[in-house]
Amino acid sequence: MDASIPTKPADAHIDGPVRAHVVNLSFYYGEKQALFDVSFPIHDRKATALIGPSGCGKSTLLRALNRMHDLYPGNRYEGEVILYPEQINIVSPEVDPMLVRLKIGMVFQKPNPFPKPIYDNVAAGLWVRGIRKKSIVDERVEQALKQAALWDEVKDRLRTSAYGLSGGQQQRLCIARALAPDPEMLLLDEPTSALDPIATARIEELMAELAPSVTIVIVTHNMQQAARISSYTAFMHIGCMVEFDKTTTIFTTPKESRTQDYITGRFG
Amino acid sequence: MSTETVNPVTGKIDEQALVTKANRQDLRFAIIGFVVLVVVMATLFALVLDFMIDGVPRISGEFLTNYPSRRPEQAGILSAWVGTTLVMSATAMLAIPIGVAAGVYLEEYAPKNWLTDIIEINVTNLAGVPSIIYGLLALGLFVQIFRLGQTILVAGMTLALLILPIIIVATREALRSIPLETREAAFGLGADKWQAVWMYLLPAGRPGILTGVIVGMSRAIGETAPIITIGALTFIAFLPPAPLQDTFPFVNFDWLNSPYTVMPIQMFNWISRPQAGFHVAAAATGVILLSMTLLMNGLAIYIRYRIRRSSR
Ligand SMILES: Nc1ncnc2c1ncn2[C@@H]1O[C@H](COP(=O)(O)OP(=O)(O)OP(=O)(O)O)[C@@H](O)[C@H]1O
Ligand SMILES: [Mg+2]
Numbered sequence: 001m002d003a004s005i006p007t008k009p010a011d012a013h014i015d016g017p018v019r020a021h022v023v024n025l026s027f028y029y030g031e032k033q034a035l036f037d038v039s040f041p042i043h044d045r046k047a048t049a050l051i052g053p054s055g056c057g058k059s060t061l062l063r064a065l066n067r068m069h070d071l072y073p074g075n076r077y078e079g080e081v082i083l084y085p086e087q088i089n090i091v092s093p094e095v096d097p098m099l100v101r102l103k104i105g106m107v108f109q110k111p112n113p114f115p116k117p118i119y120d121n122v123a124a125g126l127w128v129r130g131i132r133k134k135s136i137v138d139e140r141v142e143q144a145l146k147q148a149a150l151w152d153e154v155k156d157r158l159r160t161s162a163y164g165l166s167g168g169q170q171q172r173l174c175i176a177r178a179l180a181p182d183p184e185m186l187l188l189d190e191p192t193s194a195l196d197p198i199a200t201a202r203i204e205e206l207m208a209e210l211a212p213s214v215t216i217v218i219v220t221h222n223m224q225q226a227a228r229i230s231s232y233t234a235f236m237h238i239g240c241m242v243e244f245d246k247t248t249t250i251f252t253t254p255k256e257s258r259t260q261d262y263i264t265g266r267f268g
Numbered sequence: 269m270s271t272e273t274v275n276p277v278t279g280k281i282d283e284q285a286l287v288t289k290a291n292r293q294d295l296r297f298a299i300i301g302f303v304v305l306v307v308v309m310a311t312l313f314a315l316v317l318d319f320m321i322d323g324v325p326r327i328s329g330e331f332l333t334n335y336p337s338r339r340p341e342q343a344g345i346l347s348a349w350v351g352t353t354l355v356m357s358a359t360a361m362l363a364i365p366i367g368v369a370a371g372v373y374l375e376e377y378a379p380k381n382w383l384t385d386i387i388e389i390n391v392t393n394l395a396g397v398p399s400i401i402y403g404l405l406a407l408g409l410f411v412q413i414f415r416l417g418q419t420i421l422v423a424g425m426t427l428a429l430l431i432l433p434i435i436i437v438a439t440r441e442a443l444r445s446i447p448l449e450t451r452e453a454a455f456g457l458g459a460d461k462w463q464a465v466w467m468y469l470l471p472a473g474r475p476g477i478l479t480g481v482i483v484g485m486s487r488a489i490g491e492t493a494p495i496i497t498i499g500a501l502t503f504i505a506f507l508p509p510a511p512l513q514d515t516f517p518f519v520n521f522d523w524l525n526s527p528y529t530v531m532p533i534q535m536f537n538w539i540s541r542p543q544a545g546f547h548v549a550a551a552a553t554g555v556i557l558l559s560m561t562l563l564m565n566g567l568a569i570y571i572r573y574r575i576r577r578s579s580r
Binding site for chain 2 (some may be wrong): 066068071073097098101102105106108110112113114115116124125127128129174177178181
């Protein structure tokens with residue numbers, strides 16, 4: 001375990017090494033505030049699930065973590081997201097969004113492969129990092145496709161367009177693309193919402209396999225999914241972090257009645 | 269219209285009446301559309317057919333390999349089609365890189381403020397400026413101030429100016445129509461702007477940009493007014509130096525400084541002669557010009573088809 005990653009046993013919610021600390025994060029779409037003083041830890045090499053009713057700001061929070069909002073004018077962050085072990089505030093205007101995105105990978109709700117061959121899609125993240133040596137790229141592409149449980153299905157058609165894959169395969173391709181450069185953290189925004197139950201099950205398996213080696217933050221609407229794949233769960237409501245705890249605690253003995261109501265399906 | 273779809277007494281909706289009404293509406297529109305289409309196509313077809321009948325029998329190997337002549341039956345378009353080909357090459361070499369780069373700059377790099385808004389409006393308007401104005405500008409700037417002479421280079425520069433707005437607008441439209449997801453995928457991987465634009469956004473926008481390039485080139489190939497203004501010659505009995513040579517460095521750009529004529533000018537010249545034989549030659553030139561345009565469009569469709577297939 002990396003010694004430079006801090007452990008803060010003093011805080012009740014933290015019981016292991018932390019990869020990032022979100023501290024009093026607020027976010028504004030122009031004038032409209034979408035996140036209010038959100039604070040929670042992101043544990044190292046564990047999956048953290050973000051749950052909450054539609055429109056509560058889950059995607060907004062996730063996209064803040066790799067500065068996706070900087071692509072559009074007028075957006076503003078307040079507060080801090082400290083990334084360890086570098087100890088930099090990744091939402092600070094002084095930190096270049098590109099630097100953050102090089103460290104933190106993202107998988108979107110809708111599969112979004114490039115209109116290019118499968119191989120080129122997975123290699124894209126390596127190429128933008130200047131890794132061009134064929135032997136290395138070949139090896140990392142194969143490894144990432146294997147991690148994403150897609151290798152066997154595509155190994156004979158790596159040169160064909162990614163648009164020829166099914167929706168579920170495309171989403172696993174996007175996961176492989178995000179994994180290939182070996183990111184410090186992987187963000188997933190409802191990665192299974194466009195998929196059928198079988199494809200969903202495969203991606204959930206994949207998450208379970210990845211969790212011991214990659215730090216994951218996943219947004220999901222599916223309570224069972226959150227319970228199955230995450231170690232920690234954050235419940236959000238109208239832009240605020242209502243409760244953060246171990247997934248088992250959130251799903252069995254939540255402290256807040258709003259959390260209880262949501263996970264039992266009384267609202268949301 | 270007159271069919272009642274809601275029963276006035278019971279207030280019940282008559283679904284069958286709704287369907288009938290919708291079908292009748294579609295049929296009416298389809299008929300109008302078809303009639304307009306037939307009228308337009310027939311007119312166009314008649315025009316093309318008319319000068320095909322005049323011109324096609326005149327086309328022969330000699331017509332393509334002879335220089336213009338005082339005797340109509342010996343006149344050919346060698347200098348004209350070579351001139352057109354070279355002028356179009358010069359135009360493409362200037363207009364495509366500059367136009368695409370300008371489009372990318374305006375869409376992806378330029379700050380969004382009143383200045384860029386004004387530039388945007390002006391670029392769009394420039395596409396509608398009559399071509400003779402470009403000819404006058406080029407005459408004043410390239411020929412009289414820069415003293416570049418009446419050369420292929422000047423013709424290429426003039427026509428490039430003329431079609432730049434078309435290519436810039438097409439590039440911007442193409443970039444703008446790329447789904448946000450593709451954009452976010454590229455930046456989400458940690459790509460910098462240069463990588464995102466040149467590796468992922470421009471390739472995704474290629475069909476749209478190509479369409480703009482072809483529309484522009486098809487416009488340029490038939491332009492007469494600006495070329496006359498900057499002083500293309502109407503009678504040329506020699507060819508510009510060849511662009512390729514067999515000694516190092518194998519390419520040669522002297523042709524850019526050569527006088528030239530182009531096919532529309534040759535046509536214009538022949539039509540203004542009294543002899544009927546020249547009118548036939550003009551029609552034949554028109555057929556060849558039209559075929560070149562069709563060929564260019566065909567090529568574009570083929571390339572677009574290939575791009576689509578490879579990206580599917
Ligand atoms: N580009 C935007 N500009 C302005 N407001 C936005 C923008 N995107 C989202 N919002 C608002 O921010 C709030 C949070 O939206 P967000 O997309 O983060 O919700 P979510 O929790 O991901 O919802 P869902 O579960 O439906 O995906 C919503 O009120 C939404 O209307
Ligand atoms: Mg969302």
